Amino acid sequence: MSLVGAVQTSVLLAVGEGAHWLAWFNPWYLSILPVPLFVLLFLWLTVRYIPNDRVGIVEKLWSSKGYVDEGRIIAMHGEAGYQARLLRGGIHWGYWRWQYAVHKVRLVTVSEGKIAYVYARDGQPLPSSQTLGRVVECNDYQDATAFLTGEIRGQRGRQRAILREGVYAINLAVFTVITESKVQTLDHLLDRNEMAAIHGWRDALADVNGFRPVVIGRGVQFVVEGEEGECQEVDSIGIVTVHDGPSLPPGEIIAPAVGTTATDSHYHNNYQDPEAFLAAGGRRGRQYVPLTDGTYFINRWFASVELIAKTVVPIGSVGVVVSYYGREGQDVTGAGFRHGERVGEGERGVRERPLGPGKYAFNTSAGSIVLVPTTNFVLHWITGKTETHRYDESLKSIDLVTKDAYEPLLPLSVVVHIDYQRAPGVIQRFGDVKKLITQTLDPMLSAFFRDIAHTKTMLELLHDRQSIQEEARLKLRDKFHEFDIECVDVLIGKPDPREGDDKIETLLEQLRLRQLSVEQIDTFAQQRVAAEKRRVLYEAEALADMQTEITNSRSRVQVAESQGDADLALARKKAEQTLVVADADLARSRREAEQTVVVAEAHSKRDQLAGQGRAQRVAQVGLAEASVLLKRIGSFGDPRLYALTQAAEHLSHSAQPLVPDRLFVTGGGAEPATGGNPAGGLLGTLVELLVAERSGFELSGNASDLKDLESYAEKLVSEIPAESKA
Known part of the structure; x- marks a missing residue:
């Protein structure tokens, strides 16, 4: 066989069903080509090379089997059109260029x-109950x-299954893959709208x-409060809304939980397995079971996830659950309670048991948690004042009219x-704590204190505050108990x-002045006490400062006391000796004194007798001289003559001249005719005074004067003691 015949035979074998068209060509065309060029042409016509980082999508341009059925894109039985089988990296034979187009x-x-x-651009059509x-x-x-042809055939449209990280050889004629960075598809297959x-x-x-997995846990979340928002670090959960599957029954707003544990036969792994979720009876809509901490690869076409913060019931509060989900509940409050129903777990309504302090993955779409404080909290009926709980933000001071x-x-x-056990009753009756306060407590307290004010004067309202508080505490405690709350205290x-x-x-100013006076009195008394203190x-500080010296002084005192005790003992010994000596001396002195007294009495008797003797002698001499003198005076006949004689005698012996150089005359006496002293003058006056002083009578020169002088002498003699006369 010639070379041309051999090539022709091989070509016929290679091209299979398309070989019949070679008969249209004149064999001379092949016979004139050089062998190398013929081989290259053959390879170009039949061989396709696909790089290893690519795939080849085969498009059959024509086929004796015709074209794919209407409504289909992919040829599954050799029809013309896009083929399901891909060409992977490498060299592929038999894909003639005039019959096949390979899209790399x-x-x-x-x-x-x-x-x-x-x-998916091909597959079975979606039923009306499905979206994916x-x-x-x-x-x-x-x-x-x-x-396209498996036991369970795929459906066209958006798919429930997702692709995780990795490299995939996907026929983009059948599937369009949407990633975060781009859309991978055969661009010429899609029109502008698609x-x-x-x-x-x-x-x-x-x-x-x-395009990222859902991450549930602690993280930063934008929290909206009022008109503004801020980023806060919160501990979140995920609320899932499923967009595929059967719809919820009428009247239901939350889809029930299905296949939530790994032991369930249709465990859907937290919505990551859509088929298991739907097979377990899952329904589209907001789901009751939330996602808790973890990372979840969830198809967002199948289910969207909304992150919300976990519900925190703080210490000092309980959370009363108001459930929007569950079966119809049976009232547990009894026939006597006509303010609503309370239900058990898994039932719709106000749950009987509140949630204690803690953090809960609570689905706020399936219910709400009303926080009720269980610690004592204060409500202010004061205009412009409110606590952080803001229950009293609408309360104002109570307007009164006094008596x-x-x-x-x-x-x-x-x-x-x-009481935490009564918290569900409060919520069931009033809806929340704030409504309890504004709709019940506010009007009740306002009316109560207005009634009290009508019976009190202004001063009584001020002075009787304690008694009013006590009365209000007792009466309001009973009233509050009717509403399942407790009045701890009332402060006015x-x-x-x-x-x-x-x-x-003005009234208060008068009271202030009155009280100020009383307080000043107390202040002064306290100041006095403070001064004393x-x-x-x-004194205590000074005593403390002198403590060392005081201690030393006490030591010295103790030493001195000891020394004094010793000296005292010595002195006692000496005193005892002295007493003995003194007793002896006293006895001796007494004897000497007795002797002295005897001697003194003897001397005294002797001196007395001697004195009496001398006195008598002097008296006798005096009497004798007086008698002689009297007789001498009597011999002159006139005492004055005797006096003049004595004066002349003395003057004769005087060194002073008898006739002075100067004579001072002070005045004359009375005339003789009147009985005055003719010899008056200074000398006469002196003589009269001398005689009067010595004798006690005045000498007038009469005979009676001599008699008086004799009487005086006799008087002196009579006064001489008898002992002297003897």
């Missing part, structure tokens, strides 16, 4: 920690034939961060306690005047 596309790559979504194509065994969409829809899906997924027509505003604070403040009213201030303090 890159392998689908999903980055680590990311998710890719799949859109079911999951089938097709090796993660790498086996298009299994997807391409816009796919890009719209991609943008929507990017908006909900759908004497004053109109004060009464500030009031009430300490309230709610100072009544305030209304705006523009100065009558109360300060003095004691100073």
